[in-house]
Amino acid sequence: MRVSKSMLSIIGGWLALAVWVLLVPSATFANSNNVELLQSGHELVDGKMMVTADVRVKYEENVSLLVVGYDAEGEIIEIKKEDHFIAGGQTKAIQLPMEHGEELQKVDVRALGSITEPYKVLEETTVAKRDQMEAVAAIKNGGKPQLINVVATAYNANGKVVEVRGTSNYVVENRVSIFKIHLDSVHEIDEVKFTVLTDDRTYLVDSGTYMKDGQLVFTSVVKNGDQPQKLTARATPYSADGRELSIQTAADFIEANRLFNHRMTIKDSNATRVAAKYYDETGKQEIEKRGTLVTVNGKGVAMEQSPVNLEGNVVVPIRAITEAMGAGLEWEQETRSVTVTRGSRVIKLQNGSDIAYVDGQEITLAVPPQIINNHTMVPVRFISEALGAQVFWDQNSQIVLIVR
Numbered sequence: 001m002r003v004s005k006s007m008l009s010i011i012g013g014w015l016a017l018a019v020w021v022l023l024v025p026s027a028t029f030a031n032s033n034n035v036e037l038l039q040s041g042h043e044l045v046d047g048k049m050m051v052t053a054d055v056r057v058k059y060e061e062n063v064s065l066l067v068v069g070y071d072a073e074g075e076i077i078e079i080k081k082e083d084h085f086i087a088g089g090q091t092k093a094i095q096l097p098m099e100h101g102e103e104l105q106k107v108d109v110r111a112l113g114s115i116t117e118p119y120k121v122l123e124e125t126t127v128a129k130r131d132q133m134e135a136v137a138a139i140k141n142g143g144k145p146q147l148i149n150v151v152a153t154a155y156n157a158n159g160k161v162v163e164v165r166g167t168s169n170y171v172v173e174n175r176v177s178i179f180k181i182h183l184d185s186v187h188e189i190d191e192v193k194f195t196v197l198t199d200d201r202t203y204l205v206d207s208g209t210y211m212k213d214g215q216l217v218f219t220s221v222v223k224n225g226d227q228p229q230k231l232t233a234r235a236t237p238y239s240a241d242g243r244e245l246s247i248q249t250a251a252d253f254i255e256a257n258r259l260f261n262h263r264m265t266i267k268d269s270n271a272t273r274v275a276a277k278y279y280d281e282t283g284k285q286e287i288e289k290r291g292t293l294v295t296v297n298g299k300g301v302a303m304e305q306s307p308v309n310l311e312g313n314v315v316v317p318i319r320a321i322t323e324a325m326g327a328g329l330e331w332e333q334e335t336r337s338v339t340v341t342r343g344s345r346v347i348k349l350q351n352g353s354d355i356a357y358v359d360g361q362e363i364t365l366a367v368p369p370q371i372i373n374n375h376t377m378v379p380v381r382f383i384s385e386a387l388g389a390q391v392f393w394d395q396n397s398q399i400v401l402i403v404r
Helices: 006-021 318-324 380-386
Strands: 035-045 048-057 061-070 076-086 091-097 107-112 117-129 133-141 147-157 163-173 176-183 191-197 205-210 217-225 229-241 248-254 260-264 271-279 293-296 308-310 311-318 328-332 337-342 345-350 357-358 361-362 370-372 375-378 390-394 398-404
Touching: 035 091, 035 107, 048 061, 048 076, 048 107, 048 318, 061 091, 076 091, 076 133, 076 176, 076 248, 091 176, 091 308, 133 147, 133 191, 133 361, 163 176, 163 205, 163 260, 163 308, 163 370, 205 260, 205 271, 217 229, 217 271, 229 390, 271 318, 293 318, 311 318, 311 380, 311 398, 318 328, 318 337, 318 375, 345 380, 357 380, 380 390, 380 398
Parallel strands: 163 217, 293 398
Antiparallel strands: 035 048, 048 091, 061 076, 061 107, 117 133, 133 176, 147 163, 147 191, 205 217, 217 260, 229 248, 229 271, 308 311, 311 375, 328 337, 337 345, 345 357, 357 361, 370 375, 390 398
């Protein structure tokens, strides 16, 4: 078979690429094939580890360079990032200094393009220091600017929450932000879990207690909604024998969609536990702890019946979801069936049946619709995708993210 010069050129290019991949094992590609990490390296310069990387794109894009540094035990001790706009067909050389220098035994370099998710957690780690623990999360934002709240919840070896702290950052589209949260209960911490919050509702995230200098310290985080307001915490300490001690209160003015970081040292040294309540600016409406949360384009969906996990599938009240997505809904009592319409799209479901119809096409559901507390509950992924939306599930944060 005769091979043309152009074909030889293509074959040669692929062979060169294959050789390059073998020679440079740290090179990676982004989710799309648009972003390519050509090569990377690192060396000590004046006590710092200087990381260099050559990144090329086919088409113009905002590219994030993420560098993760490991110590001799394989633990992450430093995360750094750089965001750059690169014109189509261009290669950019990027330099990034790592502060830990000789402590770094391994460096992982990644070049990341845009993502389809509203956000994506790239890395999480904790770094223990003498009197603090630093919880660090690197998060890639999606296609629109948004305020991202990150909460670190620390647990002891018995699974009890000992400390809760959070931080906020406004992140523009397709950029990486590194969130750092300082925890004081370092000697009691066995595990730290991260929660990412981008919605517009008000709720208690979590609370916990730990001992410091012989006194009980109470911490909590409340996520504020879409209006700035003064939030109030009312903490009631109890002694070991269940005796109620002097109540302590704290209040703070919180901007819209940001976090109320509440830290209170309990004055009575007899205190062993704390019960707390939180109120909005009226002082009358108590703020509840949230469970699984559903958002549509970042807006939290109000639900009288909370989402339920059935056989690994999150089911939600169908009326709440369809209204949030601008769809119409009709209920037929005799057949206990539901018809959902949005534009020309018609979706039919029946309680107890795992067969649904989308524009007349039969679909088998993972779990059938069912009535829970007088609400028809349906799989959130099915109904959202049937209405033309994308669905993402954040397991750590227990959030369903619906994007239209």
